[in-house]
Amino acid sequence: MISVATTTHAFEALPGFAPRPGITHVVFDFDGTLSWLRHGWPEIMLEIFLPLLPRRADDTESAIHENLLADIYALNGKLTIHQMIRFAERVRERGGTPPDPEELRQRFQATLDQRIAERAAKIREAKVRPEDFVIHGAGALLEKITARGLKLFILSGTLEDRVCEEGALVGVARFFGARIIGSRQNEPFSKLAHFDQILREEHISGANLLSFGDGAVEIEATKKLGGLAIGVASDEMHNGSGAMEPHKRRALLAAGADALIADYREPDALLARLLGA
Numbered sequence: 652m653i654s655v656a657t658t659t660h661a662f663e664a665l666p667g668f669a670p671r672p673g674i675t676h677v678v679f680d681f682d683g684t685l686s687w688l689r690h691g692w693p694e695i696m697l698e699i700f701l702p703l704l705p706r707r708a709d710d711t712e713s714a715i716h717e718n719l720l721a722d723i724y725a726l727n728g729k730l731t732i733h734q735m736i737r738f739a740e741r742v743r744e745r746g747g748t749p750p751d752p753e754e755l756r757q758r759f760q761a762t763l764d765q766r767i768a769e770r771a772a773k774i775r776e777a778k779v780r781p782e783d784f785v786i787h788g789a790g791a792l793l794e795k796i797t798a799r800g801l802k803l804f805i806l807s808g809t810l811e812d813r814v815c816e817e818g819a820l821v822g823v824a825r826f827f828g829a830r831i832i833g834s835r836q837n838e839p840f841s842k843l844a845h846f847d848q849i850l851r852e853e854h855i856s857g858a859n860l861l862s863f864g865d866g867a868v869e870i871e872a873t874k875k876l877g878g879l880a881i882g883v884a885s886d887e888m889h890n891g892s893g894a895m896e897p898h899k900r901r902a903l904l905a906a907g908a909d910a911l912i913a914d915y916r917e918p919d920a921l922l923a924r925l926l927g928a
Contacts, residue, residue, distance in 0.1 A: 661893050662924055663911040665904070670927035671879045673858055677796055678849065678873075680728065680864035681807035681814050681833075683899075684883045685823050687784045687890050688767050693723050693898075694887075695762050699755060700738050705747040717898075724902040728866020730808050730840055732756050767817075774820055781822045786883070787891035788915030793826040795918050799926075802853070804830045806845050806869065811835060843872040850876060861925060865899055867906035874907045879925065882908035890914075 682689045700719050722741065726734045735752035743749045773779045782790060796803060803826050807814045811833030818824030818831060834840040846869075850856065857877025862869055865883040873880035882903030884895035895913045903911055915921060 661895075661913050661916060662921065663895075664924075665909055665911070668909045670925060671858065671861065672927040674801065674861045674879065674926055675859040676802045676804065676849065676853060676855055676861070678804045678806050678846065678860065678862040678869075680862075680866060680869050680883075681805050681818065682809055683727075683786070683865035683885050683887070684863055685786055685789050685805070686817055686821055687786055687885075688770055688817055688821065689763060690887050690890065691766070692763055692887070693720060695766070696723055696734065696759055699758055699762075703738075703747075703750055704742060705745040707745065720898045721901070724898045725867060725905075727899070727902060728808060728842065728864060728868030730834060731759065735759070771817070771820055781820065783890070784821045785823060786885050786914050787893075788918055789823065792915040792918040792921065793823060795922060797826055799922070802830070803827050804849060805832065806842060806849075807831075807833045808840060808842065808868075809833050842868050843875065846872045846876055846878075865903070867902045870903055870906035870908050874909075880907065880909050881925070882906070882911045884911050884913055886913065891916075 679685050697719055722737050723734055726737060732752055735755040739749035739752050770784060774781050805814060805827050814833040815824060815831055832845055860873065860876065860878030862873040862878055863881045863883050864870055865885050870880045870882055884900040884903055886892045886894050886896055891914060893913050895911060900911060
């Protein structure tokens with residue numbers, strides 16, 4: 652059972668949370684943690700899955716939605732193919748012929764890429780501001796972390812060249828320099844391995860590590876290495892609403908997050924809570 656949390660000003664501290672004044676390195680996931688360019692991706696995935704899932708006599712559509720979203724968010728942070736493999740397993744469990752995971756991934760990626768291209772075009776044409784596609788308050792938080800002299804990294808399962816391009820487009824890449832790590836085409840990718848590499852190359856321990864992420868994978872990796880893991884249960888539909896996405900929140904709790912936030916409002920207060928006043 653998960654113990655009762657303490658929530659203050661959109662900061663939900665879990666039992667055992669304590670500030671870490673020794674933090675020297677801060678690692679951010681990208682999509683859903685810094686960038687909002689891919690917002691709405693779970694609904695795209697759900698729209699692909701729903702028509703392909705065999706129904707049982709006692710099914711309700713609401714339960715199917717909930718169960719599929721639980722699977723989707725539980726694997727958030729892993730390469731997309733893992734969600735497709737999990738769905739194919741669900742189809743098989745129900746007696747259906749499982750779809751090809753790679754074909755599902757390509758369908759999903761094509762639809763998502765179209766959405767991203769449309770949003771990117773609006774930024775380039777100055778129809779919207781770049782900061783409209785940054786998680787609320789993230790820019791101010793990055794400024795304040797930089798001013799404290801802490802070292803910033805991005806670690807994302809998205810293709811590295813895409814992270815660099817999109818990070819520059821929305822105005823956050825400048826805080827990270829060359830410290831942007833993403834996946835590479837046709838190469839295995841492990842966030843835990845990359846976190847471990849950061850610790851080794853920077854000659855630090857988990858006690859010096861703070862991470863922010865909206866996926867279970869980065870939370871689990873941070874905790875395994877002894878770092879402070881902050882789950883970002885960002886709203887996929889309304890940036891800056893201050894509301895935590897409930898499916899995302901549940902997945903982050905299950906992954907062992909030390910604290911949860913919806914976004915980065917009140918960055919000074921947030922850093923004081925995390926690092927100690």
